[in-house]
Amino acid sequence: MRSRREVDVASLVGQAREGSPRAVARLVSLVENAHPALREVMAALAPHTGHAHVIGLTGSPGVGKSTTSSMLVRALRARDLRVGVLAVDPSSPFSGGALLGDRIRMADHALDPEVYIRSMASRGHLGGLAWATPQALRVLDGAGCDVVLVETVGVGQSEVEIAGLADTTVVLLAPGMGDGVQAAKAGILEVGDVFVVNKADRDGADATAREIRHMISLGDRSEPGLWRPPVVKTVAERHEGVEEVMAALDKHRGWMEERGELRRRRVRRAAEEVRAIALERLRARMGDLGEGGRLEQLATAVADGQRDAYAAADELVAALA
């Protein structure tokens, strides 16, 4: 039997690129577990990345994110595209919940080998979403997905984070949830490239759409030359409005490519990723200095009032160089 630690990276990446859902799942697990082979995986995938259109999907609980994902997956499959879905729940510290979620979401597309669906919990780690999600995205991208949907519950920071990860950010709203006001508060208005008012068969859908349009018209977004986010109404359960959403996504991608914005966003995203990995590395290196080393000496001086924490931090940074 093989040890759990041994991973044949070249063959795994090869299988993933040939369309093995099992190999893709394995690679995402390596990311989640920060497996030692991760470096090698990322190096092997790098030349194959940059193809996928990454679409972020965010909204409050209950607006219909899963249903909308499912609707979009079907539409993308009708175009014969390979699709990845990454469902990130930043509020859940339990990976078990994510697994359950997988099964429920799978239902519609479980037997389609061209659809990879994966739930990730951020497991309560600070920076968990920021760190693992971009790498999981790269796996799906490198495995040949044409589109990757990243779905996340809109809680505070996560909309902003998802907007940093996605080429196109879709903000999902529903009538009668006070979403308009929430949107303004949480900065959703600034991050959304496409707004979707789901459950549009309910009372108040037109009012919600109007409110969002009005707010967009008041913001910087209304300036000429900038992308003016469309507001689309859907009933995702009945696949109503799916063509309009797809058209809005195509249009946004085209607009970004024309302006060089797609590349700019991707460079920005890569910068965040590189920065996060570099900080993680520096943090680990400081840890090495900890036991009986420089950090402990400095900390002792601070605890004894012989040095302030800033002066000590200066010395620590100098010691890393």
Place this chain on the structure above:
Amino acid sequence: MRSRREVDVASLVGQAREGSPRAVARLVSLVENAHPALREVMAALAPHTGHAHVIGLTGSPGVGKSTTSSMLVRALRARDLRVGVLAVDPSSPFSGGALLGDRIRMADHALDPEVYIRSMASRGHLGGLAWATPQALRVLDGAGCDVVLVETVGVGQSEVEIAGLADTTVVLLAPGMGDGVQAAKAGILEVGDVFVVNKADRDGADATAREIRHMISLGDRSEPGLWRPPVVKTVAERHEGVEEVMAALDKHRGWMEERGELRRRRVRRAAEEVRAIALERLRARMGDLGEGGRLEQLATAVADGQRDAYAAADELVAALA
């Protein structure tokens, strides 16, 4: 008129040490706003720190944290000690809420110049609690507080963080809130030095106390030579049980001093503080590399698939040295 930026640090620190609540408040504000004079403030305070007994107070919403704080403040004042209270709400991104909180909490001790009460919101920053709280603690310590109470809502990570900041961590529970089970889950059991079952006049108080005692007896804590956390029952509203809590706090402090544990905890705390400041500094330095600089070049290579993020991070770390 003086500009807002100019701060006469020496005189401010002097006034704070002489007991001016206004000067203390000003210093804590400098911490919260990451004012440029902060370095100088910390350097001036350093020789005066290390005196205060830092007591962390954590528990779920509704267990009576403010009432318990107030009860302890009164008991500490009866011993003629100078007391600081730092109420940290890691869930609130609004500093306005903190201000309101201040006023409500003030009520009992508003006119006592030997009690400094301050609420801090972490403002939704990642690492907000980790970064600003230890420095605010140092301000109160350096200003001559004998005891500083740090009060925080127990949500996920915050108990663990507070335990990292405090000399003595008090975990507050109340009957009938399912706290026992929650405690086990959230790792409260490992971080508590003293357990207080508040609202002990309600049904189920004895059962809650028993459950916690039982859980402690099962854990590592029951080994000889280790601190065995006492479980105390209180009705904070009526100041019942305050002597028992004070006795438990005194005993824990004595135990820590005997064993050298107090110093160990403080060195560990200083190490975390120094590490956090050093990382912040490195992060800022990476930012400087951003525009048109090394990070942008590396990010562009990653976005184009010419380099993987790990290799790029290695180069970035090397460039910082």
